[in-house]
Amino acid sequence: MSFQTITLKLHKPGREKRRILEDSMSNYTRAFDFLLHEASKYFFDPEEYHIGGKYKLSKWVNQDLSTRLNQFNAEPFKDSLKLDFAMTFSSYLELKSKGKKVGFPSTYIDSAGNLTNLRPIFFCRYDTKRDYCLLYDAKKDKYYIKLYLLNNRTARKNSDEAVGQESKLEYVHKNMFKLENKASKERFIIVPLSFGTWQEEYLKHSLENPEILKTARLIRRNGDFFITINLMLPAKDKIETNTYMGISRGPEDSVNLTISDQFGNEVDSECINLCESFQSSFRKPSPELYQAVNYIVDKALASKSQVILENLTEHKDGIYAVDFDCGKNQNILSKPIYQSLDRILTYKLEYAGLPLPVRVSPFGIFSTCPKCGMNTKRNRSTKGMFLCISCGEAYHIKYLGSLNLANKLIKYNTDDIKIKVTKQDDGIKLYNEILGLNILLSSTEDIVNNLVQKILDIIKDTKENPDQMLNQQDLKKRWSMIQKIESYDDFTKHITFI
Amino acid sequence: MSFYVDTAYESLNKHNEELCGDKIEVIRTEDSVIVVLADGLGNGVKANILATMTTKIIGTFMINGLNIDEAVETIASTLPVCKDRGIAYSTFSILQIFNSGEGYLVEYDNPSVFLLKKGKLANFEYEKRIISGKVIKESRFTVGHNDLFIMVSDGVIHAGIGQTLNLGWQWEHVSEYIRKTNKNDMSAKGIAKLLISACDNLYAHEPGDDTTVAAIKIKKPVTLNIMVGPPKDSGEDEEFIKRFMKREGKKIVCGGTTAQITARVLKKEIVTSFDYFNPEVPPTAKIDGIDLTTEGVLTLGKALDHIRICSSSNSTMKDFLDLNEKDGASMLAKILLEESTSINFFVGCATNPAHQNNDPALSLGVKQKMVEKMASYLRSMGKQAVVKYH
Numbered sequence: 001m002s003f004q005t006i007t008l009k010l011h012k013p014g015r016e017k018r019r020i021l022e023d024s025m026s027n028y029t030r031a032f033d034f035l036l037h038e039a040s041k042y043f044f045d046p047e048e049y050h051i052g053g054k055y056k057l058s059k060w061v062n063q064d065l066s067t068r069l070n071q072f073n074a075e076p077f078k079d080s081l082k083l084d085f086a087m088t089f090s091s092y093l094e095l096k097s098k099g100k101k102v103g104f105p106s107t108y109i110d111s112a113g114n115l116t117n118l119r120p121i122f123f124c125r126y127d128t129k130r131d132y133c134l135l136y137d138a139k140k141d142k143y144y145i146k147l148y149l150l151n152n153r154t155a156r157k158n159s160d161e162a163v164g165q166e167s168k169l170e171y172v173h174k175n176m177f178k179l180e181n182k183a184s185k186e187r188f189i190i191v192p193l194s195f196g197t198w199q200e201e202y203l204k205h206s207l208e209n210p211e212i213l214k215t216a217r218l219i220r221r222n223g224d225f226f227i228t229i230n231l232m233l234p235a236k237d238k239i240e241t242n243t244y245m246g247i248s249r250g251p252e253d254s255v256n257l258t259i260s261d262q263f264g265n266e267v268d269s270e271c272i273n274l275c276e277s278f279q280s281s282f283r284k285p286s287p288e289l290y291q292a293v294n295y296i297v298d299k300a301l302a303s304k305s306q307v308i309l310e311n312l313t314e315h316k317d318g319i320y321a322v323d324f325d326c327g328k329n330q331n332i333l334s335k336p337i338y339q340s341l342d343r344i345l346t347y348k349l350e351y352a353g354l355p356l357p358v359r360v361s362p363f364g365i366f367s368t369c370p371k372c373g374m375n376t377k378r379n380r381s382t383k384g385m386f387l388c389i390s391c392g393e394a395y396h397i398k399y400l401g402s403l404n405l406a407n408k409l410i411k412y413n414t415d416d417i418k419i420k421v422t423k424q425d426d427g428i429k430l431y432n433e434i435l436g437l438n439i440l441l442s443s444t445e446d447i448v449n450n451l452v453q454k455i456l457d458i459i460k461d462t463k464e465n466p467d468q469m470l471n472q473q474d475l476k477k478r479w480s481m482i483q484k485i486e487s488y489d490d491f492t493k494h495i496t497f498i
Numbered sequence: 499m500s501f502y503v504d505t506a507y508e509s510l511n512k513h514n515e516e517l518c519g520d521k522i523e524v525i526r527t528e529d530s531v532i533v534v535l536a537d538g539l540g541n542g543v544k545a546n547i548l549a550t551m552t553t554k555i556i557g558t559f560m561i562n563g564l565n566i567d568e569a570v571e572t573i574a575s576t577l578p579v580c581k582d583r584g585i586a587y588s589t590f591s592i593l594q595i596f597n598s599g600e601g602y603l604v605e606y607d608n609p610s611v612f613l614l615k616k617g618k619l620a621n622f623e624y625e626k627r628i629i630s631g632k633v634i635k636e637s638r639f640t641v642g643h644n645d646l647f648i649m650v651s652d653g654v655i656h657a658g659i660g661q662t663l664n665l666g667w668q669w670e671h672v673s674e675y676i677r678k679t680n681k682n683d684m685s686a687k688g689i690a691k692l693l694i695s696a697c698d699n700l701y702a703h704e705p706g707d708d709t710t711v712a713a714i715k716i717k718k719p720v721t722l723n724i725m726v727g728p729p730k731d732s733g734e735d736e737e738f739i740k741r742f743m744k745r746e747g748k749k750i751v752c753g754g755t756t757a758q759i760t761a762r763v764l765k766k767e768i769v770t771s772f773d774y775f776n777p778e779v780p781p782t783a784k785i786d787g788i789d790l791t792t793e794g795v796l797t798l799g800k801a802l803d804h805i806r807i808c809s810s811s812n813s814t815m816k817d818f819l820d821l822n823e824k825d826g827a828s829m830l831a832k833i834l835l836e837e838s839t840s841i842n843f844f845v846g847c848a849t850n851p852a853h854q855n856n857d858p859a860l861s862l863g864v865k866q867k868m869v870e871k872m873a874s875y876l877r878s879m880g881k882q883a884v885v886k887y888h
Contacts, residue, residue: 372819378678382671385663389679391815392695394662 002233002351006202010145010225011194020189021225023073024149025218028081029119031072033108035085038065040104044093057086057093075151076187077121080131084122120217120228121149132216132227134172135179135190136207143195143203144169145227146179147218148188155185172210193227202231209234236353243267245305246405247296247341248365249319249333250398255341257296258402259303264370264410267303269399272296274333274341289337293344297352306355308405309342310362317362317401358409365404369393416496417485419451430454434477452492455485501643502719502839503531503595505880506687507712508694510653512541513704519545520651520710523553525561526880530596532560535712537608537651539587545708548577552588560594566604566636570629591649593714595641603637609655612648612673619677644682645716646689653709654693658700667700685836686713687808687879688818695815721747722838726798726869727846728759729888738888739763742844743787748837750830751785753794756846761785776800776825790833792826798868800827801834802875808835809875834872840882843869847887 013021042060061069061082074081088105095102108117123131128146135144150156167179169190179190195203206213216229243259250256250271259268272292300307310317312335319332346357368375369388381387386395395403420431427442430451439454441447459482466475485491507522519541525532534556538548552573559569577588589607596602603611603622613620622637656666667675672693679692690713697709723745729738739760742749751757761768764787771781779800780793804827807817821832834841845866866887873883 372816381675382663382668387675387696387700389675390692391819392692392697392699394658394696394699396662 002235002347004202004231004233004351005228006195006199006231007226007228008143008145008193008195008199008203010227011192013189013191013225017189017191018225020149020154021147021218022220024076024147025118025121025220026115027072027074028077028121029108029115029117031069031074031081032085032119034069034072035061035065035081036089036105036107039085039089044089054083054086054090057089058082061085073151073154076148077123077131080122080124083124118220120219123147123216123218125215126210126213128171128173134193134203134206134213135169136172137168138170139168143172143193144190145193146188146190147227150187150189152185152187155187157183157185172206172213174210191225205233206231233351235350238355239301239304239353241304241306241355243303243305244308244406244409245296245300245303246308246402246407247345248310248362248401248405249317249335249338250401251332253331253333253337254398255292255333255338256398256402257299258399258406259299259305260403260406260410262410264407266403269402270299271398274337289340290344293341293348296345297348297354300349300354301352306409307345307349307357308409309345309357309359310338310365310401310405311359312338312362315361315363317365319366319397319401360405360408360412362401362405365401365408366397368404370395370400370403370407412484416494417481417491418496418498421497434474434481436478448492451495455491459485500719501599501641502717503880504686504715504717504839505531505533505712506685506690507533507535507710508690509711510694510698510701510705510709512653512706512708513701515542515708517543517546518710519549519708520653521546521549521553522710522712523557524712524880525557527561529598530594531714532557533593533649533712533714534560535591535608535649535651535710537589537653537708537710541708548588551577552590556590556592560592566592566634567629570606570632570634574630574632589651593647593649595714595716599641601639601641603635603639605635606632609650609652609669612646612650612676614646614648614677614680615642616644617677617680617682619673641716643716643718646676646680647714648676648689648693649712649714650693651708651710653705653707654697654711656707657697657705657709660706661702661704662700667697683836684715686715688836689713689715691813691815691818717839719839720837721745722750722833722841723747723844724750724752724841725756725760725844725846726752726865727794728753728756728848730847732848734888735759736763738844738846745842747840747842748789748833749787750790750792750833751788752792752798752830755848756794757783757785757791760788760791775823776827779825779827782826782829790826790829792830795865795868797826797830798865798872800825801830802868802872804828804831805835805872805875809879834876835879838881841873841876841884843873843883843885845869845885845887 010021066078069078069081092102092105108115108119110116125131126133130148132148133146135146136142137144167181169179170176171179212231212233214230214232216227219226219228243261245257245259247255247257252273254271254273257270257272258266260266272295274289274292299305342357342359350356364375367377367379369379369391371393372388372391374388374390376389379386379388380397384397386397386400418432419437422429422431424440427440428447429438429440430447431438435455435458437454437458439450441450462478462482488494505524507524509518509520509522511518519538521536521538523534534553536549536552536556538545538552555573555576556569559572573588590604591606591608591611592604593611594602605611611622613622622639624635624637627634627636650672654667654672655669657663659666675696676693680689690711693711693713694709697711698705701709723742725742728735740763743764751760757768764785766786768791769784771783779797783791785791804817804821807813808821808831821828821835869885873885876883
């Protein structure tokens, strides 16, 4: 399962509808600000709101507050308002409980009572009778949005000509029933939508699977109105991978990509330039970054690759501009851009049916020989060239990182579980630091059976008492080894005594 | 100062050529070791003929103590003239190491010889002369233990051109690589193999030119004594072991029974290892005073495989890296190939009751054949190998 957001433009709403849209956004903003103002006067116990915070916070907007919201004509979006407030305020409380320096959520009203900005209207559900929904004209292949923005006081009548006439619009709903043009006052407006071919694909998908349509937000940008709709897309059939794709940072603001087969042999290498992404703020990935990710996903699909990325959160990859023999642009792709790529790639790979990327320590990927495993900076020969001092293998440094990343998983999967054996006066000691295995067996005892039983006990104990570990790092390593052990039919065949 | 001159060379043919246009000649005389490298003009058959003639002429002159001037004049007048180019040309480098410790180097148009002394790059002091219109560089020097000389053809300097490196590997980078990779316990064969492997990889396995590396290492003589099996007469065990222990150099014992007898005579304990680094090779043991104690036939067989592969011209870098494994066969092969300069095999003629009848392959004859083959390979690599039966 993956999420996708599409943005559609409300196409040339008339004067009256524009007024309704603007007034609704103003009302919503004032109502939200009112809730913030009320919250500022209340003490929120961090413990009480720590678990299930959003639900509890939405319940904090009690009957009284809910009634007082009516002064802002907030009836059409009260449920959404509560949820919107709860989501915003819970983030603030969470950061505060962790001791982070965080300011109170900004108000939208200045000291003179004027709005400084408009908050997007949050629609918490897709519904034909409230919040929002889509309508479709099959004859003209056009889409419309139905927005519940009015209350009983502000509801408006259909035009006399429309009443009684059969509507050409059908609801985007599992039953696809037609919109009725009633004589009574209606609390919604209907506006045509305009969009590009990319968005249209998802809209067509929603015609067949309307359940993918989830929450939405109405926003105003440069005088125009847009609706951003969140879609929950079903996972595609899982694809079995048989190659490995390592993606590493590189010079000239690039990522380097290497695909290797199951034996660690290089199948394909490529450099993808992300220069444009460097120019834009990393907080908002540029279209070029998305294009690059789409390209990588297509390539991973074509080669059925398991993607392996650098885990830059906890480790360094040790690569610097001086290591490359480049032209004018010596910049190594920045960590934030790489991590943005990581984030986008993760959900796109899942949506494509490929396994989630594996993040591995990038330690030594630019100084380790993929052939013999020799890891030393003396392997760096001339600028941009890697020449192993142990076996003589040669690689361009910029592709070395991605090749080593691709091969790390192969090595991990094929490496045996190592159990250290030492002979002692009173028996044989078996030891493995990661598992926390440390047993002494007499020479008359059955070593293998005892070892197996002890390992199974350790696995059970770790699952029942995960907090026994001293630090997260050791726990992670142990979990990783446990997963490896459990992936084998018979793990005793994958034990090496050292 | 006594020393052993360990020599080895490796070549790559230019891509799609069947013959190498470089030639190496190694000559061991009573008082010196001579290594000649020649690079014939062009590629293929013509270049091979030019290079072969050059090395043979020079070799003959050097063996007979004649001076370089005459060798150069003979070469100039003897080499066939290329019809297309209109010249007869071959570069050459000559390195002669005398038993006295003196060295003599001659270079003509080849890349300068690399020299490492005590792990650091060193320079030769050259004198230039003109002989038959050719600028000849000569140098005389003294050698020391662990001195390393590397002679290369220009294919090494240009490695990578048109493939991985725009300007080729270049002399400075080659010398830096040699400095980084050289280890005292590395044999000349290992060094030559590593360098040629690097060149092959830089050329992306399509060498743009004939490429040759000759490595000459000045080593301290290391004698290795290997006992394989106890003597035929068990009454001689004690005397045999004691004589074995008195010998100079490293000592290796192969065989479980042999190890037990050795430990008994020496009144030492055998400490067996639990380490199965290779499931096909039984673990080693430790006896105080013995450098390596291994199992018998299986270990010898595997060690022989290593030696056969490494001494072959088709050996790869991986074959040499495999010698660093910790199993008994790899350790035995490494000591024989990389560390020892002369080896004495003491083959006991006692039959092993465990090897009787059931499997004809496990008979004394097989053990003897293994040792003889081993000794033969080692001699072909320039080492002294002697086999004695008891």
